[in-house]
Amino acid sequence: xxxxxxxxxxxxxxxxxxxxxxxxxxxxxxxxxxxxxxxxxxxxxxxxxxxxxxxxxxxxxxxxxxxxxxxxxxxxxxxxxxxxxxxxxxxxxxxxxxxxxxxxxxxxxxxxxxxxxxxxxxxxxxxxxxxxxxxxxxxxxxxxxxxxxxxxxxxxxxxxxxxxxxxxxxxxxxxxxxxxxxxxxxxxxxxxxxxxxxxxxxxxxxxxxxxxxxxxxxxxxxxxxxxxxxxxxxxxxxxxxxxxxxxxxxxxxxxxxxxxxxxxxxxxxxxxxxxxxxxxxxxxxxxxxxxxxxxxxxxxxxxxxxxxxxxxxxxxxxxxxxxxxxxxxxxxxxxxxxxxxxxxxxxxxxxxxxxxxxxxxxxxxxxxxxxx
Numbered sequence: 137x138x139x140x141x142x143x144x145x146x147x148x149x150x151x152x153x154x155x156x157x158x159x160x161x162x163x164x165x166x167x168x169x170x171x172x173x174x175x176x177x178x179x180x181x182x183x184x185x186x187x188x189x190x191x192x193x194x195x196x197x198x199x200x201x202x203x204x205x206x207x208x209x210x211x212x213x214x215x216x217x218x219x220x221x222x223x224x225x226x227x228x229x230x231x232x233x234x235x236x237x238x239x240x241x242x243x244x245x246x247x248x249x250x251x252x253x254x255x256x257x258x259x260x261x262x263x264x265x266x267x268x269x270x271x272x273x274x275x276x277x278x279x280x281x282x283x284x285x286x287x288x289x290x291x292x293x294x295x296x297x298x299x300x301x302x303x304x305x306x307x308x309x310x311x312x313x314x315x316x317x318x319x320x321x322x323x324x325x326x327x328x329x330x331x332x333x334x335x336x337x338x339x340x341x342x343x344x345x346x347x348x349x350x351x352x353x354x355x356x357x358x359x360x361x362x363x364x365x366x367x368x369x370x371x372x373x374x375x376x377x378x379x380x381x382x383x384x385x386x387x388x389x390x391x392x393x394x395x396x397x398x399x400x401x402x403x404x405x406x407x408x409x410x411x412x413x414x415x416x417x418x419x420x421x422x423x424x425x426x427x428x429x430x431x432x433x434x435x436x437x438x439x440x441x442x443x444x445x446x447x448x449x450x451x452x453x454x455x456x457x458x459x460x461x462x463x464x465x466x467x468x469x470x471x472x473x474x475x476x477x478x479x480x481x482x483x484x485x486x487x488x489x490x491x492x493x494x495x496x497x498x499x500x501x502x503x504x505x506x507x508x
Contacts, residue, residue, distance in 0.1 A: 140277035143284030147409025149236035150430035156243040171234035178343035181424040201226035201336035207323040213371040298396040305393040312380040400458040
């Protein structure tokens, strides 16, 4: 086949659809069966709309929430607000990923669902990859994209440096109903060693997703206790936790979330989405970055598959484009995260930024892109 994508999240689904529409033979390996939930803030910057529309996947079909305002609270409940210059939309990954999966099927993409990749080997003589699945099957492809998310055993097999470094962070997500919550707002609420985001998605639901530490969970024993003893110290979060109807029997949880720098190309595999680099949830733009990364990877792979560039040139072009588009965003995101590392500093930062709205908007522009 022409191209194999390891992982069927946003980056993998969009890149697969893009490449199939360019006339290539495309396959995706995904370990789950659509539709399924993922730990994700489920807010998407409007910068992605032209690209999705070009792919024939306009999210307007899904009835997303239109989001135009930003709210940030300190651990003590002090608030700053700002308009979102470009705006965005809210839609669940459960709905959006399945929507793109159905578009991919219609475009001729082959999906290997409930399958896991255990090894990727590149043969320089044949100038192609051999991908081994957990059930023993092997698949050959001229190009492989790593679109499998934040962390996977494949990172160990590829000996990626970040994988050996323990990360203190875990992520938790619910869908909620909360009458009266404004559907045009994305709100980020700080608490000790973490922050929670809440915003509207399709229908009358809200996405509630937060980042905390494994130590916080270890100290308090359970997620409900963590929420009562840590998150609820922020009065804004206490109001949400007290009043909301939780729509999940159990929260979605992911461990070992790493914001360490990653490389966009590893052993001739083009990394895309969170596999290439993760922006802090405080900056709220990971879904848009995944989709934009898919556009960059698809363009680079198409050049190679069509014979316009060599493999060396394809990899260099993609790495250069990825760094130009996302390198500064990720650095700013890591810097912003440090500003909210503890309650006292968070209070001081929010208190100062309340009187400096231009700085708030400048920071948001630095972590968002332009329509593509």
